[in-house]
Amino acid sequence: MPESIAPNSLLARLxxxxxxxxxxxxxxKSGRASHAYLFLGSPGSGKLDAAWAxxxxxxxxxxxxxxxxxxxxxxxxxxxxAAPVPAAHTAVSPASSAPVASPDAxxxxxxxxxxxxxxxxxTNSSTPGRPAAAVNPGACAACDDCRRVARRTHPDVHYLAxxxxxxxxxxxxxxxxxxxxxxxxxxxxKVYIIDRAEQLRANTANALLKTLEEPPANxxxxxxxxxxxxxxPTIVSRCQCVPFRPLSLEESTVAVEHATGQPAxxxxxxVAVAGSPARAVxxxxxxDRVAARRAMVRAVDALAHADEADILASAKDLMGAIHAPxxxxxxxxxxxxEQNQDYLSRGALKQLEDRNKRELNARxxxxxxxxxxxxxxLLRDVLMMVEGAQGSPVNDDVSDVxxxxxxxxxxxxxxxxxDAVAQAEARxxxxxxxxxxxxxMLFDIRKALxxx
Ligand SMILES: [Zn+2]
Numbered sequence: 001m002p003e004s005i006a007p008n009s010l011l012a013r014l015x016x017x018x019x020x021x022x023x024x025x026x027x028x029k030s031g032r033a034s035h036a037y038l039f040l041g042s043p044g045s046g047k048l049d050a051a052w053a054x055x056x057x058x059x060x061x062x063x064x065x066x067x068x069x070x071x072x073x074x075x076x077x078x079x080x081x082a083a084p085v086p087a088a089h090t091a092v093s094p095a096s097s098a099p100v101a102s103p104d105a106x107x108x109x110x111x112x113x114x115x116x117x118x119x120x121x122x123t124n125s126s127t128p129g130r131p132a133a134a135v136n137p138g139a140c141a142a143c144d145d146c147r148r149v150a151r152r153t154h155p156d157v158h159y160l161a162x163x164x165x166x167x168x169x170x171x172x173x174x175x176x177x178x179x180x181x182x183x184x185x186x187x188x189x190k191v192y193i194i195d196r197a198e199q200l201r202a203n204t205a206n207a208l209l210k211t212l213e214e215p216p217a218n219x220x221x222x223x224x225x226x227x228x229x230x231x232x233p234t235i236v237s238r239c240q241c242v243p244f245r246p247l248s249l250e251e252s253t254v255a256v257e258h259a260t261g262q263p264a265x266x267x268x269x270x271v272a273v274a275g276s277p278a279r280a281v282x283x284x285x286x287x288d289r290v291a292a293r294r295a296m297v298r299a300v301d302a303l304a305h306a307d308e309a310d311i312l313a314s315a316k317d318l319m320g321a322i323h324a325p326x327x328x329x330x331x332x333x334x335x336x337x338e339q340n341q342d343y344l345s346r347g348a349l350k351q352l353e354d355r356n357k358r359e360l361n362a363r364x365x366x367x368x369x370x371x372x373x374x375x376x377x378l379l380r381d382v383l384m385m386v387e388g389a390q391g392s393p394v395n396d397d398v399s400d401v402x403x404x405x406x407x408x409x410x411x412x413x414x415x416x417x418x419d420a421v422a423q424a425e426a427r428x429x430x431x432x433x434x435x436x437x438x439x440x441m442l443f444d445i446r447k448a449l450x451x452x
Contacts, residue, residue: 004025004029005025006140006141006142009138009139009146010053010141011024011056011139012141013049013255013259013278014050016251017050020046020050020242020244021050023242024054024242025057025138028058029138033058033220034239034240036220036223036238036239037054037220037221037240037241037242038197038223038225038228038241039224039225039242040225040226040244041226042244043276044246044247044252044271045245045247045276046276046278047224048193048195048276048279050242050244051193051224052157053139055220056139056141056146056150057139058191059156059157059189060139060145061143061144061146061188062140062142145186153336155185155186155340155352156184156190156191158176158192159193159359160176160194160195160358161195161362161365162199164431166199167204168200170203170204173204175354175355176208178351180192180215180216181216182348185344185348189218189219189220192220192222193222194223195224197235198225200231205232205234209235212238212239213238221239223239247277249268252277252280253267253268255277256277259277262284265396266396267280268392268396269377269395269396270284272374272394272395273293274370283370286325288321289325292322292325292371295318295321296318296321296371296374297378297401299314299317299318300375300378300405300442301398302314304405306442311439312439315435315439318371319435322364323364323367325367333356333360337352337353369428372421375421377395378402378405379414379418381393381395382406382409382414383414385402385406386406386409386414387411408449417448419444420441420444424438424440424441
């Protein structure tokens with residue numbers, strides 16, 4: 001790891017994606033980070049973690065103030081400006097013939113590697129790019145801004161996810177554009193993380209395009225997506241693409257072990273439930289989230305002897321367990337609102353309140369997805385046991401439950417139960433009441449796993 005990365009920073013934790021980590025660190029350090037990134041990779045490859053890490057590095061208040069070291073980087077930046085821009089980052093106006101980044105991962109890597117030879121991010125050829133304002137050593141991990149970003153409570157880092165089953169709402173984009181125009185609340189810049197950017201549909205994306213091309217100074221967009229072939233080319237062409245390599249469960253487990261010092265079996269379970277190494281680290285830190293997973297496992301375990309009333313009661317209890325971690329989020333939001341009450345306009349306060357509401361919804365949804373992921377992971381272990389497959393189970397701590405369920409389940413039954421989980425995920429994504437989705441899933445799993 002380069003010495004310039006502070007050991008406790010979020011960037012330092014990206015050790016499963018060293019190329020991405022070093023690339024972003026260099027971009028930030030040179031003061032020439034792009035104004036719009038597109039992080040591309042499969043789920044669990046750490047894109048969201050990298051987005052928060054970049055946000056921390058950009059907003060750290062211990063970085064040199066803009067303008068203080070201009071003379072230092074002036075000559076270097078002139079050289080970079082004169083260098084040819086690699087094809088992957090060019091592209092630009094819709095009419096341009098420049099190729100957009102290819103969906104093919106190897107092609108992405110090739111272009112990405114090419115960009116590694118630059119000492120900073122290449123700039124978009126239609127816009128002059130950011131002036132090299134300062135040498136920014138990256139996140140110190142100790143200042144107030146760094147700590148707030150690490151806790152994901154920084155008011156100048158905005159996380160967006162689609163709020164409807166069909167993707168981003170027009171209202172979301174409108175709010176975003178209004179917010180972009182406002183000054184940062186406490187940091188020297190603002191960062192917008194746009195998750196599942198492939199769900200930016202043409203009607204919502206068009207409004208975004210101009211801002212994406214020329215955002216106000218000190219605003220950075222980080223879009224996350226799985227592949228460019230499902231994204232609007234006009235969006236792709238305005239961003240610098242950063243490909244993430246897919247991670248195996250083993251690699252992710254090692255990363256979590258490294259970060260937490262907890263036993264491998266527990267780390268493996270956390271990765272399976274939470275989805276990515278950094279989320280797994282957060283998961284293991286939250287007693288409430290760990291308890292919600294236990295409650296879910298217990299509920300599935302109890303299905304063999306459950307009647308209708310038991311299942312309904314169990315779904316209700318599960319919702320309570322899933323909601324428990326939200327209390328802390330709510331109190332943090334309230335504290336931020338109170339801190340900012342005196343110097344924010346009424347409009348800005350209203351926006352902050354709306355954003356808080358959306359964040360709570362998103363956290364609720366991810367809590368539910370996490371609970372469903374724990375069932376999926378449990379059932380996969382059951383399937384492995386039923387099939388007599390080799391390999392280490394994920395839910396070592398509840399191997400008694402896995403054995404009990406596997407004792408009378410059939411392969412077809414477990415497959416149907418896994419199907420029920422997938423349907424529940426689809427229902428939650430379509431905004432069906434989560435409790436109802438969980439009830440239906442539990443009924444379906446009971447039917448699928450019923451002992452003959
Ligand atoms: Zn800092």
